[in-house]
Amino acid sequence: MSMNRPAVTALAAALCLLTAACGDSSDDDRTSTERTTGAVDAKTGYPVTLENCGERITFEKAPSRVVVMNGASVGEVSTLLALGVQDRIVANQQGYGRSEVKGRAAAIKALPTGDVKPNDAFDVPREAMLGLRPDLVLSTTSYGFDAKNGFATRDQLKDVAANSYVSPQGCGQDNSKMTIADSYTLLRDMGKVFNVGDRAEEVIAASQKNIAAVSAKVKAKMKAKAKGKGEGKGKKTPKVMVLFSNMSMGSNDFSSVVAKGIYNDILAEAGGSNPFENASRTSFADLSKEKVAATDVDALVVVAYNDPDPAAYAEKLLKEFPQWPAARNNAYVTLSDSMYIGPSNDLAVAKIAKMLHPDAF
16 A cells, blocks of 8 residues: 655655644535634733643733644644634644535635745744744644754744644654543643633534534444344444555555544444554554455545545455455445544544444434
């Protein structure tokens, strides 16, 4: 399994390290919640102090020159969009070209890039960063502030009066323990930083409500089946293979298969399980074709990272492994930003649940 573009090959290596993660593919209309609001600071809203990766960062006012580093993610920029503070961004390096939220991919594409030329690590180099004169820099993991990668360190940013923030579970560059709750932490933190805490709580509450409703329907249907109430005998939890389309991160044929992280939390809420969870201690498993072929896969979740046609990749896999129940039932779904840390995990839960348990809806 090889990548189509050399640039994305290098970025895939970063994605494997960072584990965050084309036309606009959308199912949900949230444009009204992601409009530019230019939120006004309340007089009593500051200072705001956060504990972040062992550092105390204090904001005397809402940031007005924000740089969003790439980090193979869209979690940070999507969070700012959901909170309506995208007018504060002077340079954004995140983007998948796709989104489950209507209008979000186009909104991200329209953001300023700061005319930054990424370095060999595919992110904002030190000199360019300092030249942008930021007052807040967001990074998916601490990788984005590592001098060895040619980036400005947190101390160097502090020297020019810029705060820096590493997203939840990103401090040690290993977010294999990330859950949906970390998406809510990111929203709450940014809500405090930009003095839009009420908006953050609205987004969180809506997500929690949506996930709880979907999860309740799935559990009720599975419980009914287990008791054999008119619909046959109990059904096992479907085994779902989650992987990135047309991406190589290791030496084996299947090196972009998810093992751990927020993906598994999303699967659990949707009534599924990951058969490859124990195949690696980190977020991704590097698997042989034989290992994949020998595993029962009931459904596929194909995550598109700058892939214009993830459905074609899913169909190819199903033909390659006709012995899978997923192939017999043509069971797959393609997703993008809703599978990562960010404000839209409820959309991933809903889409996966409806694929796995259509009779529950």
